[in-house]
């Protein structure tokens with residue numbers, strides 16, 4: 001799904017996640033919320049609104065928005081409200097079974113959208129990147145507009161990071 005979205009929008013980095021979200025019909029708002037809340041997605045009638053915690057770092061806000069877009073594209077038939085807060089993930093209606101699975105999917109979608117595999121492979125080049133080389137990871141993270149933590153996880157998942 002993330003690849004399809006990127007193909008439609010162009011995948012130059014840093015990926016303009018806000019533009020992509022709006023192009024898919026999501027309204028995007030930023031509000032100061034409690035520290036533990038990253039954001040939420042509310043679907044009502046024909047509107048879908050992603051509300052992102054304005055207090056968080058811009059890189060984290062980008063990831064949260066990409067995560068909410070993931071819920072919207074992948075899970076909107078399953079629930080109308082998604083609240084992303086740590087450590088609890090709340091969802092309306094039906095029981096909580098399947099919630100974790102959806103969170104994993106939304107996170108995977110967000111990582112794939114913000115750190116497109118092809119662009120990442122091109123920048124890393126040959127040989128795995130040393131995941132303990134903080135400056136190298138930081139440099140890549142800045143390039144993609146994500147946190148070093150998100151970048152480290154993505155590199156490890158793609159087998160591009162070693163140590």
Ligand SMILES: [Zn+2]
Pocket residue numbers: 067071082083084089102103106
């Ligand atoms: Zn979520």
